[in-house]
Amino acid sequence: MSLTDAPRPAAVPARGECPVLHGAGPGRTNADEVARLRAHGPAPQVELPGGVIARVVLSHRLTQLLSSSPHVSRNWKASGPADDNKVTVPWYWAWTVEPAGSNALNSDGDKHRRLRAPLVVALARKRVDAMEPVIKEIVRAALEDLADGPSTVDLVPAFALRVPHQVVIRLLGMPAELLPDFRASAAGLFDTEATNEQMVRSMQGIRDVLAELVTLRREHPGGDDLVSDLIREADAGENPLTDIELRDQLLLVITAGIETTVHAIGTLLVDLLTHPEALHLVLHRKVAVADAVEESLRRNSAAAAVPMRYMVEDFTDPVTGLTLHRGERVILHLAAAGTDPEVHEDPGTFDITRATSRQHLAFGHGPHFCPGAALARLEIATAVGEFIRRFPATRLTDSPLQPVESFIVTGYGSIPVQLAR
Numbered sequence: 001m002s003l004t005d006a007p008r009p010a011a012v013p014a015r016g017e018c019p020v021l022h023g024a025g026p027g028r029t030n031a032d033e034v035a036r037l038r039a040h041g042p043a044p045q046v047e048l049p050g051g052v053i054a055r056v057v058l059s060h061r062l063t064q065l066l067s068s069s070p071h072v073s074r075n076w077k078a079s080g081p082a083d084d085n086k087v088t089v090p091w092y093w094a095w096t097v098e099p100a101g102s103n104a105l106n107s108d109g110d111k112h113r114r115l116r117a118p119l120v121v122a123l124a125r126k127r128v129d130a131m132e133p134v135i136k137e138i139v140r141a142a143l144e145d146l147a148d149g150p151s152t153v154d155l156v157p158a159f160a161l162r163v164p165h166q167v168v169i170r171l172l173g174m175p176a177e178l179l180p181d182f183r184a185s186a187a188g189l190f191d192t193e194a195t196n197e198q199m200v201r202s203m204q205g206i207r208d209v210l211a212e213l214v215t216l217r218r219e220h221p222g223g224d225d226l227v228s229d230l231i232r233e234a235d236a237g238e239n240p241l242t243d244i245e246l247r248d249q250l251l252l253v254i255t256a257g258i259e260t261t262v263h264a265i266g267t268l269l270v271d272l273l274t275h276p277e278a279l280h281l282v283l284h285r286k287v288a289v290a291d292a293v294e295e296s297l298r299r300n301s302a303a304a305a306v307p308m309r310y311m312v313e314d315f316t317d318p319v320t321g322l323t324l325h326r327g328e329r330v331i332l333h334l335a336a337a338g339t340d341p342e343v344h345e346d347p348g349t350f351d352i353t354r355a356t357s358r359q360h361l362a363f364g365h366g367p368h369f370c371p372g373a374a375l376a377r378l379e380i381a382t383a384v385g386e387f388i389r390r391f392p393a394t395r396l397t398d399s400p401l402q403p404v405e406s407f408i409v410t411g412y413g414s415i416p417v418q419l420a421r
């Protein structure tokens with residue numbers, strides 16, 4: 001049986017009967033797709049790539065409500081169609097299914113709390129403060145290399161990806177001997193053209209590196225790295241995490257921490273390069289770069305829509321009367337929530353002085369709220385703040401910007417610019 005003909009709850013249409021959620025593509029952004037879907041109500045049924053049917057929640061209010069509702073689960077076992085537990089599911093939601101490993105993102109309740117708790121401690125303020133000088137050092141080294149290189153450059157590999165990639169390597173305290181294997185597998189993990197088989201191979205490669213790292217830190221605990229912190233925290237609980245569980249939480253940190261941050265940095269750079277008045281306000285310290293970060297995340301949430309959730313019970317929205325049925329797959333569209341016209345006036349406009357900029361769900365809401373949010377905010381603000389001061393007169397080249405072809409993340413695959421001081 002394939003995914004598309006797995007048993008479906010009542011009222012779920014067949015393939016071809018509802019609008020599609022395929023994400024950005026040639027000539028189409030995630031925002032364009034959201035605008036088209038809004039005509040179908042606050043939570044229409046959509047067809048995902050591969051012909052899979054799911055509900056996509058577009059309203060900020062409903063996303064908030066469902067994010068922390070016991071009616072909704074992140075774990076397919078709670079009520080998902082049986083076939084969702086195959087590694088052959090399109091890789092874009094491999095995170096939900098058990099063969100990809102048990103992690104905080106794909107679990108609920110007590111299991112989720114147990115897996116998440118050490119991560120929350122390991123990524124807490126103390127860690128973020130300790131990373132501040134490291135992030136500055138990484139950003140400044142990247143800017144030095146930009147200054148020494150050609151003036152026309154693609155900012156995605158040279159800057160927006162380089163920063164979070166190196167931050168994660170330093171955060172994990174990755175020793176030099178594991179770096180080549182880590183780099184090779186991590187590159188495969190973020191290859192949006194990858195087939196399922198390639199993705200499974202890259203995941204296995206990175207899992208092997210992380211397993212080695214956990215073993216190494218068990219034998220030789222480091223003083224100041226996230227893996228040693230995580231092991232300490234995990235062991236301190238009543239029900240310590242196994243080494244395999246630790247490895248899988250680290251894999252989650254890597255994917256959740258790089259693929260999102262690269263796009264948040266890239267999008268804010270483009271926002272400022274295309275809005276000279278906003279750039280002027282930030283450069284002249286009339287508006288803090290942190291405010292520009294929030295407005296950019298609101299308008300183009302880097303984690304646009306993270307699959308997959310499942311309805312555990314029927315749920316009727318008290319405001320609209322809309323019912324979501326037990327067994328339905330649900331996607332909370334965080335990018336759509338950020339541009340909900342019920343919350344934001346003129347939501348498509350980039351306005352860093354907007355009073356509602358911080359009312360977004362770019363880091364999620366409820367029990368799965370991103371534990372790396374403070375670190376991510378610091379990374380984005382440092383990277384973009386230092387870039388615009390170093391190269392304030394930079395211009396985008398004439399090549400049209402291509403959005404990443406995905407409904408899960410919003411960002412640019414490349415950002416060609418002419419650097420200028």
Ligand code: HEM
Nearest residue numbers: 104105256257260261264302303362363364368370372376
């Ligand atoms: C701009 C950057 C980032 C964005 C937009 C982002 C967004 C998100 C969102 C929306 C979720 C919740 C998904 C859901 O509710 O289903 C999440 C979860 C998570 N994020 Fe982030 N994230 C970012 C950076 C980071 C960083 C830097 C780290 C760690 C170094 C991180 C680690 C995690 C982890 C471990 C989870 C799972 C939490 C759980 O399920 O309990 N994220 N992130």
